[in-house]
Amino acid sequence: MTSIPTHSLLLAVPLAGVACSGSEAPAAQPAERLLIDGGTVVVMDDAGTILEGGAVLVEGDRIAGLFDRAAPRPAGIPTLDATGQLVIPGLINTHGHAAMSLLRGLADDLPLMEWLEQNIFPAEAELVAPDFVYWGTLLSSIEMLKSGTTTFTDMYYFPDDVARATIEAGIRAVVGPNVIGFPAPDFETPEESLAEADAFMERYRDHPLLIAGTAAHALYTTPLEPTRAAFEVAERHNAPFQIHVVEARDEDERIEAAIGMRTIDALDSIGALRPGTVLAHGTYLSDEDIRKVAAGGAGVAHNPESNMKLGGDRAAPVEVLLAAGVPVGLGTDGPASNNDLDMFGEMDTAAKLHKFATGDPTALPAETVFRMATTYGARVLNQQDHIGSLDVGKKADIVLVETRRAGMTPLYRPYSQLVYVTRGSDVRTVLVNGRIVVRDGEITTVNEDEVMEKARGFADQIREVVARVKAQAK
Numbered sequence: 001m002t003s004i005p006t007h008s009l010l011l012a013v014p015l016a017g018v019a020c021s022g023s024e025a026p027a028a029q030p031a032e033r034l035l036i037d038g039g040t041v042v043v044m045d046d047a048g049t050i051l052e053g054g055a056v057l058v059e060g061d062r063i064a065g066l067f068d069r070a071a072p073r074p075a076g077i078p079t080l081d082a083t084g085q086l087v088i089p090g091l092i093n094t095h096g097h098a099a100m101s102l103l104r105g106l107a108d109d110l111p112l113m114e115w116l117e118q119n120i121f122p123a124e125a126e127l128v129a130p131d132f133v134y135w136g137t138l139l140s141s142i143e144m145l146k147s148g149t150t151t152f153t154d155m156y157y158f159p160d161d162v163a164r165a166t167i168e169a170g171i172r173a174v175v176g177p178n179v180i181g182f183p184a185p186d187f188e189t190p191e192e193s194l195a196e197a198d199a200f201m202e203r204y205r206d207h208p209l210l211i212a213g214t215a216a217h218a219l220y221t222t223p224l225e226p227t228r229a230a231f232e233v234a235e236r237h238n239a240p241f242q243i244h245v246v247e248a249r250d251e252d253e254r255i256e257a258a259i260g261m262r263t264i265d266a267l268d269s270i271g272a273l274r275p276g277t278v279l280a281h282g283t284y285l286s287d288e289d290i291r292k293v294a295a296g297g298a299g300v301a302h303n304p305e306s307n308m309k310l311g312g313d314r315a316a317p318v319e320v321l322l323a324a325g326v327p328v329g330l331g332t333d334g335p336a337s338n339n340d341l342d343m344f345g346e347m348d349t350a351a352k353l354h355k356f357a358t359g360d361p362t363a364l365p366a367e368t369v370f371r372m373a374t375t376y377g378a379r380v381l382n383q384q385d386h387i388g389s390l391d392v393g394k395k396a397d398i399v400l401v402e403t404r405r406a407g408m409t410p411l412y413r414p415y416s417q418l419v420y421v422t423r424g425s426d427v428r429t430v431l432v433n434g435r436i437v438v439r440d441g442e443i444t445t446v447n448e449d450e451v452m453e454k455a456r457g458f459a460d461q462i463r464e465v466v467a468r469v470k471a472q473a474k
């Protein structure tokens with residue numbers, strides 16, 4: 001990290017109108033301004049700049065200036081006091097299934113296939129409908145925003161209902177049609193689910209929050225042809241494409257037996273290993289796979305807590321991937337397999353898992369892990385020009401973390417504190433696109449009590465359905 005004690009580096013970017021501000025009222029649509037001042041600004045630029053007592057100027061939906069302690073502030077701008085807080089880029093969750101929050105804790109401590117095939121898939125087949133998806137996604141969006149996540153990547157059903165929930169909550173999200181090789185809650189066949197895919201992508205083109213993208217569930221559930229078709233929709237729209245890859249030890253053998261190719265070779269054969277393709281998990285990627293992924297430019301979403309909970313017997317080869325130049329982000333996976341969406345917890349786990357797995361205490365240092373949750377995550381989604389750091393010109397997705405508690409004191413190294421100490425509940429303020437969506441720890445955009453009430457209602461239905469499905473199976 002680099003601390004910059006003076007304003008000699010001229011981090012403050014001159015803005016038209018700032019020098020004489022105070023009564024500024026430019027004729028054309030004045031963008032709202034906010035100065036976040038007095039905190040420790042963890043910029044996450046390439047140099048690793050940290051500004052003690054610094055400030056971030058927000059203008060409209062963008063970051064318009066950075067100031068160190070000594071730099072003169074523009075006058076007359078509403079100020080948010082960040083004293084005692086870390087000011088960080090919004091966290092990026094690169095893999096999950098948001099609406100599955102309604103299934104959180106329904107079935108745990110089971111092997112992956114038993115968990116999926118005997119519990120999650122039957123419950124989903126009976127229950128997942130637009131309403132379920134909308135309320136489940138809202139519930140997760142609240143949890144994510146309140147714990148500092150400003151962008152998440154979703155793979156689920158009924159994408160218009162996911163979109164509606166995320167936009168209402170005010171969170172940035174990668175959302176879109178998802179193909180799977182058996183009848184899904186929203187469509188009977190992959191072909192049906194792709195019939196409207198181009199229209200979906202068009203509908204959200206240039207949306208300020210929603211990043212439209214497509215997904216195929218996995219090659220063990222979805223044949224290669226619909227996977228290719230889903231990828232090609234993403235390719236036509238220069239959009240992210242997601243797929244689960246080699247999450248289980250025997251997965252590649254099963255896929256090779258079915259289609260004559262291993263996962264990464266199959267994806268390579270359809271051109272899908274390009275930047276903006278999100279390979280979720282990648283736990284059992286071989287060195288040869290990693291060379292191919294690096295050559296293609298795809299990214300990996302590492303989900304350490306989900307992998308550990310579902311009994312993976314190795315850690316994903318994150319350091320090998322990073323050394324090969326593959327962007328690796330962090331993901332929580334769905335809240336039914338984690339069981340929370342707190343990216344601070346995920347960072348802590350990632351940093352420790354790789355030290356444990358390798359016996360090397362220098363593996364995945366805190367700064368690297370924090371990059372996985374920010375700048376590297378942005379690269380995984382091919383959104384690095386817009387999000388992931390507090391660089392001037394990027395979207396104003398900003399999180400303020402309170403440090404004035406015993407467990408956060410003293411504070412020597414912000415990255416250590418952020419990865420090993422901070423919890424989602426330490427987040428006080430969150431901006432997405434320059435809009436305050438969490439203030440003093442409370443969501444400002446939607447009624448959290450109402451959403452929780454709805455979620456409890458769904459849980460009552462889910463209990464009944466699962467009891468009936470299990471009784472019928474006997």
Ligand SMILES: [Zn+2]
Pocket residue numbers: 095096097244280333334
């Ligand atoms: Zn997943």
